[in-house]
Amino acid sequence: xxxVVDFDLCESNAVCMGIAPEIFEVRDxxxxxxxxxxxxxxxxxxxEESVQRCPKQAISIAxx
Amino acid sequence: MNSTTVIVGASLAGxxxxxxxxxxxxxxxxxxxxADSERPYDRxxxxxxxxxxxxxxEKILLPAGKEDLDLEFRLGVxxxxxxxxxxxxxxxxxxxxxxxxxxxxxxxxxxxxxxxxPDSAGIAGVHVVRTLADSLALRAELEAGPSRVVxxxxxxxxxxxxxxxxxxxxxxxxxxxxxxxxxxxxGAEMGRVCAQVHIENGVDLRLGTGVLQLETETVDGVxxxxxxxxxxxxxxxAEIVVVGIGVTLNVDWLEGSGFTLDDGxxxxxxxxxxxxxxxxxxxxxxxxxxxxxxxxxxxxETAIAGGEAAARRLLAxxxxxxxxxxxxxxxxxxxxxxxxxxxxxxxxxxxxxxxVHGSTDEFRFVALYGDGDRLTGVLxxxxxxxxxxxxxxxxxxxSFSEACERAATL
Numbered sequence: 389x390x391x392v393v394d395f396d397l398c399e400s401n402a403v404c405m406g407i408a409p410e411i412f413e414v415r416d417x418x419x420x421x422x423x424x425x426x427x428x429x430x431x432x433x434x435x436e437e438s439v440q441r442c443p444k445q446a447i448s449i450a451x452x
Numbered sequence: 453m454n455s456t457t458v459i460v461g462a463s464l465a466g467x468x469x470x471x472x473x474x475x476x477x478x479x480x481x482x483x484x485x486x487a488d489s490e491r492p493y494d495r496x497x498x499x500x501x502x503x504x505x506x507x508x509x510e511k512i513l514l515p516a517g518k519e520d521l522d523l524e525f526r527l528g529v530x531x532x533x534x535x536x537x538x539x540x541x542x543x544x545x546x547x548x549x550x551x552x553x554x555x556x557x558x559x560x561x562x563x564x565x566x567x568x569x570p571d572s573a574g575i576a577g578v579h580v581v582r583t584l585a586d587s588l589a590l591r592a593e594l595e596a597g598p599s600r601v602v603x604x605x606x607x608x609x610x611x612x613x614x615x616x617x618x619x620x621x622x623x624x625x626x627x628x629x630x631x632x633x634x635x636x637x638x639g640a641e642m643g644r645v646c647a648q649v650h651i652e653n654g655v656d657l658r659l660g661t662g663v664l665q666l667e668t669e670t671v672d673g674v675x676x677x678x679x680x681x682x683x684x685x686x687x688x689x690a691e692i693v694v695v696g697i698g699v700t701l702n703v704d705w706l707e708g709s710g711f712t713l714d715d716g717x718x719x720x721x722x723x724x725x726x727x728x729x730x731x732x733x734x735x736x737x738x739x740x741x742x743x744x745x746x747x748x749x750x751x752x753e754t755a756i757a758g759g760e761a762a763a764r765r766l767l768a769x770x771x772x773x774x775x776x777x778x779x780x781x782x783x784x785x786x787x788x789x790x791x792x793x794x795x796x797x798x799x800x801x802x803x804x805x806x807x808v809h810g811s812t813d814e815f816r817f818v819a820l821y822g823d824g825d826r827l828t829g830v831l832x833x834x835x836x837x838x839x840x841x842x843x844x845x846x847x848x849x850x851s852f853s854e855a856c857e858r859a860a861t862l
Contacts, residue, residue, distance in 0.1 A: 399792070401785050402836035403753070406843060414837040440468075443496065443752060443785065445515060 390450040391425050391435060397446035404438040404447060412438065453770045454480040458541055458553060460531045460705075461561030462486035463495065464514065464752065465733025468759030469559045470523050471516040476767055482523050483553065485543060487702075489528030490584050492517030496752055498587035499609050500787055503594060503616035509584060531562060531705040536726055542705075557766045560706065560717050560731040561759065564699035564750070569604070575668055577677040578693045581609055593692050594620055601625075602680045602690035604663055606633035608786045610696030611650070615788045618653050625656040625688045627680070632659060639801045642819060642831060645812045646793070652815075653789045658682065666693065699750070701735050716748040722775040723762045730765050732758035742779045742846070743798050743828070751784040781846045791815055792834050796843035799829030804852070808859035809838055818842065818859060822852030830855075838862050 391411065398420050404412040405420075408431065413421045427435060439447045457473060459466045462484045470482050486492075492514040501507035528546035535541075540552045566580035579590040594601070594617065601617045603610045606628035614624045630636070632643030633650070650657045667679035667687060679689045703713050711725055712718035716737035723730045723738060733755040737748040749758075761778040768775040785794045799805070799821035810817035810833075818838045821829030827850055832839035841862060845855045 399787070400836050401792070401794070402840040403783075405837065406840040414840070416837070418834065418836065441753065441756065445494075 389427065389429070389432065389435065390452060391422055391427060392448045392450050393420060393422055394446045394448075395420070397444045399444050399446075401443050403441050403443060407438045407441065408434040411435070453478040453767055455556035455770075456481040456483065456554065457557045457559065457766065458555040459484045459559040459561060460486075460541070461559075461563050461733065461735075462488070462492045462517070462525065462527065463561065463563055463733065464492075464755035465563070465736075465759035465762070466559060466561035467492045467514055467516045468756050469561060469730075469732055469763040470759075471519065471521055472760045472763035473766065474521040474523070476763065478763075478767070480556075482521075483526060483555075484523050485526045485529050485531055485541075487528070487530040488583055488585075489546065491525075491527070493584055495582075498584065499581050499612035500616055502584075502587045503581075503591050503613065504619050505591065505595070509588070512584070533705055534558065534709045536710050536729070539728075557728040557769075558730075559759075559762055559766070560725060560729065560735060561733045561755075561762075562702040562705070562735055564701045564734045566695070567698050567700050569663060569666065569695055569697075572666060572695070575666060575675050575677050577691060578666065578695065580695050581613060582699070590692070590694065594622065598622060598691035600688070600690050601692045601694060602627060602688050603694045603696060604680070605629075605696035605698070606646075606650070606657070606659075607696055607698065608634075608784075610694070611646070611788045612786060613694050613696060614650065614655055615653070618655065618789065623656070624654075625658060625680075625690070626650055627658045627661060627663065627682060627688075629662045630660065633657075636801050637799075638795070638831060639799065639803065639805050639821070641805050645815070645833070646788075649788060649791055649815060656688075658684070658686075658688075660684075661686075699734070703735065718746075721777045721779065722765045722768075723758060723778050724765055724769075724775070728766070728769065730762035732762040736762075738778060740779050740798075741777075742781070747782070747798065749782045749798075751782055753783050754780060781843060783843060790834075792832075792836060794832045794836060794839040795829060796839055797821065797827070797829035797846060799823075799831075803828050805831075806856060808856055809862065810835060818862075820852065820855050820859060822855075825851045825853055827852045827855045 402414040533542040566582035635643035661684040717731040
């Protein structure tokens, strides 16, 4: 699975960082950084939760 | 679960309840009813990107409403009454047809409607922002380039509408009956900061004054607003008035049906309102052990979490599993001008409030709220990372002093 963030939509609410700080990090510049674009399968539930909880619908999961 | 579930409300709570039921093994019929005839959409952009014209309606459709979940949508259909004994709900279609629908389980997610000023019905130029239709109607008038908009109520909706109007270059007068904006939610100190944000962005802010009446003119048989008379004796000329004075809960259809209605549908700590009936979203009032009182939370994230939890409660009831307690940490955000305000927790306005990071003068800070040594809130302005990190302290059961210490390390 690959994490795709639409940075035109992302408004750095940092909800994803609250769910999975190992993958998502909002830094002091207020921008979101994806720390691991290919998280392990064991993270799937947290990734799906991040997709659902993003207030801007900016996160999606690509299967490739 | 293989039975019929009726969900009243196709907004965030209702659609997430439907999605969770289906994905967690509900194989029966799921009927989703909403008085709004639009496909399920997201509300936060209605006062922001939809008003500024950055986004079109297609962009705010909720993903769950577009998924293939085999849901039976009945949109433009209003719930009129429910009979718990007979397990049926009375629905009124857009054409006025009334019919009963049987259910085995029911999700109450009918939400709320925008409160309006008395005697303002039918006056052109007077708006609320709650539905997509409301937002599009206001946007059409903003596009005509009015010289001034008067926004009544400096709560979150009013503040965001004011912000969107300023982004369009329109002059704004923002009227608030309380001495400070958001004082009941954030306390006086932070209310002052929020007031200053409006002033810095060129808004004519009128605090501690109410609305006496709308001034209107009738041209070609159309009564149109031309100004707002305030209780401080002044009158503000306005081509458009936007009213953001809170909501009325959509509970009329539940009256007399055996539910406890007390500023919402009273539920237990698993969102169960009656056997086989759950509530979620703006309308659900539940006991929070975390905050030691009954809560009814009108936040976006609570609507999602509540919809999911309500669905799981029904599934647990059907399977005989132990239900899970619903007691999330309330969290919301509000985007005003170039500031992002986020609050985690549920402080009382009288709680202690300490700025632990940054400065309010720069409108970039984190403040913590405490009741004694109990942490009750984390407020951030343009500090999303800190808010999310400090929010986790609620889960850890950190005290107010521990939270202050932790904040110093971020």
